[in-house]
Amino acid sequence: MPSPSVPTSAPLATPRLKLTVSPAAERSLRAGHPWVYESSVRGQNRPGEAGELAVVYDRRNRFLAVGLYDPHSPLRLRVLHAGSPATVDRAWWQARFDAALLRRAGLFGPETDGYRVINGESDGFPGLVVDRYADTLVLKLYSAAWFPHLPLVLDLLAGAFPGLRVVLRLSRNIGALAAELGLADGQTLVGEAPEGAVVFHESGIAFEADVVRGQKTGFFLDQRENRRRVRDLAAGKKVLNAFSFSGGFSLYAAQGRVSEVVSLDISRHALDSSERNFALNPALTAPHRAVQADVFEWLTEGRELFDLVILDPPSLARRESEREGAIRAYGRLARDGIRRLERGGLLLSASCSAHVSAEEFWDAVRAAADRSGRPWREVARTRHAPDHHASFPEAQYLKAIYLQFED
Structure with missing residues (x-):
């Protein structure tokens, strides 16, 4: 090429x-x-x-x-x-790339080598994302418009991250077009193909990332700041991590010295990954229990109570036509999560549905809290992590709210 x-x-x-x-x-x-x-x-x-x-x-x-x-x-x-005309040449691209790196300078120390390097449109690379996992860069493309420019992108990455492996991930809608050029999802473009999962660190915790076949680019890096907040709130608490996937919130809770943490997910594959992540971190000794079940059903059928309930489902509205149903589902989840809280418990409810606005989501959770009849106060609302900044409305998908119940 x-x-x-x-x-x-x-x-x-x-x-x-x-x-x-x-x-x-x-x-x-x-x-x-x-x-x-x-x-x-x-x-x-x-x-x-x-x-x-x-x-x-x-x-x-x-x-x-x-x-x-x-x-x-x-x-x-x-x-x-x-605006005004500009010459889009090699120097122009280099300046834009350098600006993206500068935006992240100082955000991560040596204890964190997993983060977003380029965040698509919001960093001036529309339809292109780059995530770093230790010695591996994952380049995800959402448009065939980037295929002719792969050499340019790889050259920019090599200049900033010499010696790092680069793995290509593709949005499903461009897979067939990529195949015509000899490109495939999960293909290693630079370096040797990874043998199994890549291990990286976040806040000193080791995690595995399936950069070849995993969801997104291999891990949910966008919830890092909420995971850190959970760690700081979790001391001595019994924690439920619902929709736990590979256990990100669970390991942070353990780092915060919880009394026990339960990872709840319908996927055995996801729960196995959470248990492997705990095995990577033998210093995290808090009791951990993995439960395979449908979260919606499990919350309504059981009686076990927790001091902190985390609700972080996958997107419930992948298209605009699903928005109203998703808002109702977020309210139902919050209602059932609140029922699982001990007196004085804390609820963290999050959404990654771009078609549901932050205010719609927050209102649904707060309405469920009102209907519970329990006194509560809002502790915090959060949006995107700094390496996942969003510069236009359609990019603003992530939101979370923390509610403290008084009894």
């Missing part, structure tokens, strides 16, 4: 791809939104190829924005720059 010095796949003799868009899309671009949908494109001077730089002009034929074109996606253009 040739290494482009300027990120464009069009021959020099080919005229620049030019788009005109709807008035609503013009307003959106001026406001800083990073996407142009297919339905908003009113005209273009020629067909475009995935990864081409396309320039958007307004109704007066003035430069409006430049971005990566993707003819295979309803999200037709991922904006790189808007």
